Structures are given as C-alpha cells and as structure tokens.
Amino acid sequence: MQIRRRRFNAALVLSVLLQPVGSTFAATPLVMGFAQVGAESEWRSANTKSIKESAQKNGVILKFTDAQQRQENQVKAIRSFIAQKVDVIAFSPVVESGWETVLREAKAAKIPVIITDRAVNVTDSSLFAAFIGSDFVEEGRRAGTWLLERAKKMPNATVNIVELQGTVGSAPAIDRKAGFEQVIATNPRLKIIRSQTGDFTRAKGKEVMEAFLKSEGKNIQVLYAHNDDMALGAIQAIEEVGLRPGVDILVISVDGVKGAFEAMVAGKINVTVECNPLLGAQLMQTALDIHAGKAVPRRITIAERVFPAESAAQELPNRKYY
Numbered sequence: 065m066q067i068r069r070r071r072f073n074a075a076l077v078l079s080v081l082l083q084p085v086g087s088t089f090a091a092t093p094l095v096m097g098f099a100q101v102g103a104e105s106e107w108r109s110a111n112t113k114s115i116k117e118s119a120q121k122n123g124v125i126l127k128f129t130d131a132q133q134r135q136e137n138q139v140k141a142i143r144s145f146i147a148q149k150v151d152v153i154a155f156s157p158v159v160e161s162g163w164e165t166v167l168r169e170a171k172a173a174k175i176p177v178i179i180t181d182r183a184v185n186v187t188d189s190s191l192f193a194a195f196i197g198s199d200f201v202e203e204g205r206r207a208g209t210w211l212l213e214r215a216k217k218m219p220n221a222t223v224n225i226v227e228l229q230g231t232v233g234s235a236p237a238i239d240r241k242a243g244f245e246q247v248i249a250t251n252p253r254l255k256i257i258r259s260q261t262g263d264f265t266r267a268k269g270k271e272v273m274e275a276f277l278k279s280e281g282k283n284i285q286v287l288y289a290h291n292d293d294m295a296l297g298a299i300q301a302i303e304e305v306g307l308r309p310g311v312d313i314l315v316i317s318v319d320g321v322k323g324a325f326e327a328m329v330a331g332k333i334n335v336t337v338e339c340n341p342l343l344g345a346q347l348m349q350t351a352l353d354i355h356a357g358k359a360v361p362r363r364i365t366i367a368e369r370v371f372p373a374e375s376a377a378q379e380l381p382n383r384k385y386y
C-alpha cells in the first residue's frame with residue numbers, strides 16, 4: 065500500500081518538471097518601445113548608447129525610434145508601440161506639453177509609460193508610472209550660483225549676459241532658464257541682455273551667438289548656454305570675431321560632455337554644470353520592476369556635480385561619458 069502511494073507522488077513530480085519550455089512556467093523577455101528625442105547633442109548620443117547597452121545587458125527587447133526633435137514623430141512612435149502591444153513604453157519628451165491624448169491611449173491599452181530625462185506637463189499624474197531624470201531647475205541655479213561668486217571679482221558696473229536657450233518648450237530650456245534667473249535676480253548688476261534658442265545644437269549655437277555678437281559688439285561679458293554643444297558652437301563664433309572665449313566672454317554651460325572638458329582645459333569654457341545622460345540602467349530596472357508588479361518610485365533624480373575649469377584637467381580622464 066505504502067509503495068503504491070510513493071510511485072504516484074514520483075509521477076506527479078516528474079510531470080511538473082517536464083513542463084515544456086514556453087509554458088506558463090517560462091519567463092518571456094520584456095519588450096520596451098523607446099521614443100528618443102533625436103541626436104541633437106553629444107549628451108543625447110551618450111544617452112542613446114546607455115539605453116541600448118542597458119537593454120541588451122538586461123535581456124530587454126528594445127524597439128528604438130529617433131524623433132528628430134519633433135513631437136509629432138514621437139506621438140506617432142508611441143501610437144505604433146501601442147499597436148504592437150509592447151510591455152512598456154518609455155520616452156524622453158521633446159517638449160513638455162501636449163501629451164495627454166497619447167498617454168491616455170497608452171493607459172487605455174494598459175501599457176505602463178516611463179518618462180525619462182525631460183518632464184511632461186500633464187494634469188493627470190496616473191498617465192505615467194515613473195519619471196527618471198535630472199533636476200533642471202537646480203542645474204540652472206548651480207550655473208547662476210557660479211556666476212554670482214565670479215561676479216564678485218568682476219569690475220564691471222553691469223555684467224551683461226547673453227543666453228542660448230535649449231529647444232523652445234522643452235523642460236530643460238524652461239527650467240534651466242528659471243533656475244538661473246532666480247539666482248542672478250539677487251544681484252542687480254547681472255543682466256540678461258539677449259536670450260534666444262539655439263535648439264541644443266552646435267550649429268544653431270554658433271549661428272545665434274554670431275547674431276548676438278553682431279548686435280552687441282564688445283558689450284557681452286558672459287554667455288550662459290543651456291548645453292555644451294551650443295556653448296562649443298558659440299566659442300567658434302566668439303573666436304571668429306577675434307575675442308577670447310573664457311577670458312573676454314565668460315562661458316557657462318550645462319551637461320559635462322567630453323568636448324566641454326577639453327574646452328575647459330583649453331581655457332575656453334569656465335564652468336559646466338553636470339547633467340548625467342547615463343539613465344539606461346535605472347530605466348531598465350524600473351521597467352522590469354513595473355512588469356513584475358513591484359512598486360517603483362515615481363520620481364528618480366540623478367546625482368550631479370558642478371565642474372569649474374580649474375577641475376577639468378584632473379577630471380577629464382575620469383569622465384565616463386562620450
């Protein structure tokens with residue numbers, strides 16, 4: 065009697081162990097649709113590389129699109145991810161507003177959305193599961209704080225600043241401007257005399273700086289660029305009119321890409337406020353956790369530093385990106 069019962073149990077165990085692969089016991093890889101902003105800057109290239117490498121490392125199947133800095137392309141990409149029934153959608157929004165409709169479509173399809181890098185401006189916070197990115201207002205404040213200190217050593221009664229803004233309507237352009245203005249407002253000597261978008265690109269940064277130099281001549285003491293690529297383009301424009309970037313015109317920038325560190329070593333950029341593009345690992349972990357039904361933090365902020373030119377030579381070999 066006892067022997068018969070043991071034989072029965074062994075058969076049951078065997079039948080469980082021999083379940084075919086692909087049955088409900090086997091894990092399937094997570095499929096993520098990622099709608100990238102574009103390839104406008106060194107920062108963006110590093111961000112894309114980080115996302116692609118981290119997806120591979122985590123066994124995530126990545127469907128990647130490049131929106132070429134156009135919101136309508138991102139909306140199309142997100143709709144296509146919904147139609148393909150991906151497990152998770154992630155994107156770095158070109159601009160802050162205009163996302164409600166497509167995010168509602170993703171929610172109706174029960175596909176969780178993770179926002180990375182740039183924030184969205186939506187009234188219903190349930191439209192996305194998490195936001196991973198920098199504090200852009202703080203970056204602007206850090207740039208302003210560096211100038212406040214530096215201005216103490218400047219003899220000028222008024223310190224004239226020209227500003228190269230990022231893409232119009234984008235979170236980093238809005239926030240970096242706001243943070244910078246908030247801090248410099250505490251010193252009436254500091255004045256923004258011209259402010260225009262350079263769309264986060266080197267070519268536009270150069271073009272707009274040329275226009276600033278043409279209209280203001282030698283009346284500019286400081287350039288505040290919302291990213292390193294625009295600062296690097298502007299440096300060329302400054303040199304072309306026979307002025308010395310970093311000396312005749314102080315250059316304050318944001319990102320911390322390798323090109324900016326090289327320019328700091330050469331004395332052409334005075335400070336860069338770090339904006340870390342290596343978001344891939346956190347993005348993949350958050351997506352896997354959401355897929356596994358785990359709770360994730362709604363806001364993941366990245367720790368960043370300020371690099372004045374004096375620290376550049378020492379820091380350059382340690383830079384992980386680009």
Ligand code: AHR
Nearest residue numbers: 104105107181236264291
């Ligand atoms: O959203 C991050 C910003 O976008 C980076 O500062 C800039 O370089 C990029 O294009």
